[in-house]
Amino acid sequence: MHHWLDPVIVVARSALLVGIILGLVPFLVWLERKGSAYIQDRPGPERASIFGLRLAGLLHLVADAVKMLNKEDIIPSGVNRFYYLAAPIIVVAVAFTTVAILPLFDTIDFNRVGVKGWPVIAGQSLDIDPGILWFFAIASLTVYGIIFAGWASNSKYSLLGAMRASAAVLSYEIPLGLSVIGALMVYGTVSLPEIVRWQGEHVWGILVQPLGALIFVVCAFAETNRVPFDLAESESELVAGYHTEYSAMKFGMFFLAEYGAMIVSSGLVITLFFGGWQVPFLSTQALVTHAQVITQWSLGVAFAGSLVAVSVLLVNFTQRFGIWRDLRDYEPLVLAALVLGGGLTALGGLFVLMAVPLPVWYGPIFAAVAQFGMFMLKLLLVCWVFVWVRWTLPRFRYDQVMNLGWRSLLPLALVNILLTGIVITVFNV
């Protein structure tokens, strides 16, 4: 079954995954800043501009990145250099390694359409049998990065933050693992692509495992050390927690790892409970078979959508024009032109497609692209939930975190396993 193109495919898939993290993290930072601003009745970032284009503050990310790379990189005296430098590397490496198991689309198999001799492309860069177990094994290593950072920094705030973080991560690892067991009993496999396929054939996991999904989501919040479980870096008490003593890009790496962990957690939530890459109501076979029709419809919808977007932008421009008389005020016009261009291209593509039938191998590739798009859409929605919760809830106290983990979530996870087992045994499903 090996194909000579396989090594190339492995490299390409890995590059895709790294690209996803590196591309999504700035976007998530933007989502976080803009979302928090709107929640708090502020306009949020909107100033940084290139040639008058601000893109609703997206360009602040470029400024952020440039700033982080150019800031003075301070290594405080008294740190343990080796562990101090190793810590950010560990957390980033863990974030990048765990994301490799997420299935992004169904296996591209050209045999479906009768094309022989082409490579079979799996939808995840690390196509291994342990699946979800790999995530649990690797994700636990984050604690080493956190403890190294806290201990090697030679600062009481870092140490306290690291202690809290590792305690929280270790405590919540147990209900996290147990909450999945119920789901795995239903799916009958630990392989993530198989889990997603099961959900495509039956129903989404959230419907068969609502309690497990809830516990998993709560524990995922705790694993990523985000509000309401961000006691590790509670800035009102601990300055910034375990990365207090880090500056410039070394801080940036912790930042990257935090958002990377968020992406992986969201990816796992959707893979386990929300159908992964499954496009609702459309199986892979249906996508492959009807690739041409669906493409045409999407192009038509894209054209209509671009017209709506252009009119909205023009209304926006007329409302805003003349208030500040700044180059940036012409942004809606430029955007409208770009969107209109894209819409017209879609329309042209639609006409071309109506005349020319697409080649046979287009089907599997289209299915993969559509499923990948669906995966990213779901991922962004779950990431938005992370952001949304962060800017709504206050922080738990340390004892509350421990109580919730050990006294509520752990028994609930066990009860969930018991109930699932009883249902499976009694109804023999």
Add this chain to the structure above:
Amino acid sequence: MSNEIHKAESSQLRPFFPDSVTPGQKTVERDVNTMGESVYLVEIAKGLGYTMGKVVQNLIGIKPGMTVRYPEVAREIPQGYRGKHRLTTREDGSSKCVACMMCATACPAECIHIIPAESEDPDIERYPQRFDIDLLECVFCGLCVEACPVDAIRMDSGVYSLTAFDRESFVVTKEELLQVKPNPAPTGQVV
């Protein structure tokens, strides 16, 4: 007072230490979570609903009410706002200051440095040869204005945006202070 004691005793609430209620002690009800609250989920859903409402509201309206887009638009400053200092002048354009050192004495931040000199004019005994204010030291309390017996120094310029690239630029001299204009209307002024 007796009324309060009575209330505490007759209350249905059990004090934390029933025997230790002393006269005049007020029993405060403990804020214990109800069943629904201690599950968190309902309350979390309520909070999430509120914040999502805010997001939708701001997405549609795009009019976050409080924000003033500062460099383009400045917030109106109130009357009596203490901004950058200025020295008032006589008709001939010279400073009204008689270098009596009252302001420098009153200044809690000791940011006013005056070097007096003897005046040629027999009616005016002294005048400030130098009159420097270190704006980085200044706390903008306005005591110098209160202390001045001849109304030579005022803080009614309305200038609040003081920026420079080095510390030396923040030490303003007499000549600069004489140039500062009063704020014509107490509205926002971009500097």
